[in-house]
Amino acid sequence: MSDVHVTGLADHHPAVRAAYERVVRRDPDQPEFRQAVLEVLETLSPVLVQHPEYVEAGILERLCEPERQIVFRVPWRDDRGRVHVNRGFRVEFNGALGPYKGGLRFHPSVDLGVVKFLGFEQIFKNALTGMSIGGGKGGSDFDPKGRSDAEVERFCQSFMTELFRHLGEHTDVPAGDIGVGGREIGYLFGQYRRLANRWEAGVLTGKGLEWGGSRVRTEATGYGAVLFAQRMLERRGRSLEGVRVVVSGSGNVALYAAEKAQQLGAVVVACSDSGGYVLDEKGLDLDLLKQIKEVERGRVADYPARRGGAARYVAGGSVWEVPCTVALPCATQNELDAEDARALVRNEVAAVAEGANMPTTPEAVRVLREAGVLFAPGKAANAGGVATSVLEMRQNARRESWSFEYTEAELARIMADVHDRCEEAAERHGAPGDYVLGANAAGFERVADAMLAQGLV
Numbered sequence: 001m002s003d004v005h006v007t008g009l010a011d012h013h014p015a016v017r018a019a020y021e022r023v024v025r026r027d028p029d030q031p032e033f034r035q036a037v038l039e040v041l042e043t044l045s046p047v048l049v050q051h052p053e054y055v056e057a058g059i060l061e062r063l064c065e066p067e068r069q070i071v072f073r074v075p076w077r078d079d080r081g082r083v084h085v086n087r088g089f090r091v092e093f094n095g096a097l098g099p100y101k102g103g104l105r106f107h108p109s110v111d112l113g114v115v116k117f118l119g120f121e122q123i124f125k126n127a128l129t130g131m132s133i134g135g136g137k138g139g140s141d142f143d144p145k146g147r148s149d150a151e152v153e154r155f156c157q158s159f160m161t162e163l164f165r166h167l168g169e170h171t172d173v174p175a176g177d178i179g180v181g182g183r184e185i186g187y188l189f190g191q192y193r194r195l196a197n198r199w200e201a202g203v204l205t206g207k208g209l210e211w212g213g214s215r216v217r218t219e220a221t222g223y224g225a226v227l228f229a230q231r232m233l234e235r236r237g238r239s240l241e242g243v244r245v246v247v248s249g250s251g252n253v254a255l256y257a258a259e260k261a262q263q264l265g266a267v268v269v270a271c272s273d274s275g276g277y278v279l280d281e282k283g284l285d286l287d288l289l290k291q292i293k294e295v296e297r298g299r300v301a302d303y304p305a306r307r308g309g310a311a312r313y314v315a316g317g318s319v320w321e322v323p324c325t326v327a328l329p330c331a332t333q334n335e336l337d338a339e340d341a342r343a344l345v346r347n348e349v350a351a352v353a354e355g356a357n358m359p360t361t362p363e364a365v366r367v368l369r370e371a372g373v374l375f376a377p378g379k380a381a382n383a384g385g386v387a388t389s390v391l392e393m394r395q396n397a398r399r400e401s402w403s404f405e406y407t408e409a410e411l412a413r414i415m416a417d418v419h420d421r422c423e424e425a426a427e428r429h430g431a432p433g434d435y436v437l438g439a440n441a442a443g444f445e446r447v448a449d450a451m452l453a454q455g456l457v
């Protein structure tokens with residue numbers, strides 16, 4: 001992949017080529033990180049032409065190198081008394097706009113390159129919200145699947161025993177991501193509180209409602225992605241009313257993307273997990289799906305038997321085979337490839353909005369864009385989660401607890417602003433309707449200006 005892309009950068013600004021070549025040379029074993037960097041850099045040439053001061057100040061080189069990377073051992077015992085050793089990570093990527101902010105992912109695929117890709121994306125996403133937060137990300141190669149509550153608790157306590165010294169409401173504020181939901185945030189917060197001997201609510205977001213959490217945080221990423229898609233469509237005189245929607249994944253982002261799409265009148269006909277997908281032409285029964293996934297921690301394969309009717313499960317199939325007008329990839333990185341994109345185009349998809357981080361491969365993005373499909377990159381479309389985390393921090397700082405309606409209205413306002421910032425930047429740089437360029441340029445300019453103002457640090 002990298003050879004094609006280094007060659008493909010021939011027409012770009014020399015600073016773009018130099019920065020990318022440096023990343024390839026220094027981090028040859030981090031393909032996801034390289035992919036995320038390339039996806040941003042290849043849109044920035046017009047910005048650098050307008051702002052030679054960014055090049056002069058080495059902004060690209062500095063942006064591609066995390067401010068701090070923490071890698072640590074996480075020892076824990078399973079229920080049978082056996083010792084396990086996992087690896088923990090926290091990458092504090094860029095703090096120019098505020099305390100590092102970004103989730104923790106617990107999944108066997110997590111390594112330093114994956115955490116760096118997510119942290120890099122997070123810098124621009126957080127900048128796009130217009131709020132005061134820097135970019136960071138963390139996690140572990142621990143696999144919570146099949147582990148008991150007690151095992152997850154012991155793992156989280158061990159993880160936080162090292163991480164706590166690097167965190168703080170003014171320093172670094174993690175949240176959830178794949179494999180880290182309300183249960184894990186609870187165990188992590190408890191251990192932080194014990195070690196720090198402080199009630200510091202703003203140190204973690206995604207907390208329980210009774211102890212500092214915010215309403216709408218659970219729903220925010222999925223709701224936000226749909227609100228973004230809706231605004232893209234509205235700008236072109238269309239809406240979600242009566243439209244067929246397909247969602248991938250069935251975790252936090254997927255479930256609430258499906259919920260908001262239904263609330264706006266769409267028919268959500270399919271969702272998936274790593275084993276396959278379910279198709280329900282009548283529209284997914286979300287109460288049942290939440291019971292299976294959130295309460296029982298089961299698989300989507302269990303859905304058809306309990307739903308009855310014509311719902312069916314397709315083992316191992318790609319959910320993107322299902323015809324739809326709006327596609328919402330909400331599972332994981334690189335889950336929608338060029339072949340999937342061609343299937344979506346054949347079925348006349350109108351818009352793709354990424355609920356997950358980098359779920360669409362670069363080749364698939366090209367296929368969609370060449371076919372004229374509206375495409376919203378994750379760093380814009382899924383920014384509602386982190387934005388609501390900041391709303392949670394605001395409530396913590398003021399010792400307040402806002403209503404669902406008020407918080408959701410704030411989320412809607414923020415998503416409209418994120419959309420409009422992307423739209424405005426794309427137009428300003430001569431590429432109207434290009435949300436990838438718009439998101440990268442708008443996020444980059446905000447961080448770059450802050451870095452310039454703060455000197456060489």
Ligand SMILES: NC(=O)c1ccc[n+]([C@@H]2O[C@H](COP(=O)([O-])OP(=O)(O)OC[C@H]3O[C@@H](n4cnc5c(N)ncnc54)[C@H](O)[C@@H]3O)[C@@H](O)[C@H]2O)c1
Nearest residue numbers: 177178179221249250251252253273274331332356357385
């Ligand atoms: N939770 C948030 O607030 C948030 C915010 C921004 C972005 N994201 C991103 O959204 C994505 C999903 O995160 P989440 O919080 O919903 O995690 P989650 O653990 O709740 O859900 C992940 C889902 O993806 C499914 N999945 C994993 N690999 C798959 C594959 N190869 N094919 C199909 N399904 C697969 C899992 O079965 C699960 O249903 C990730 O990319 C994450 O980085 C999450």
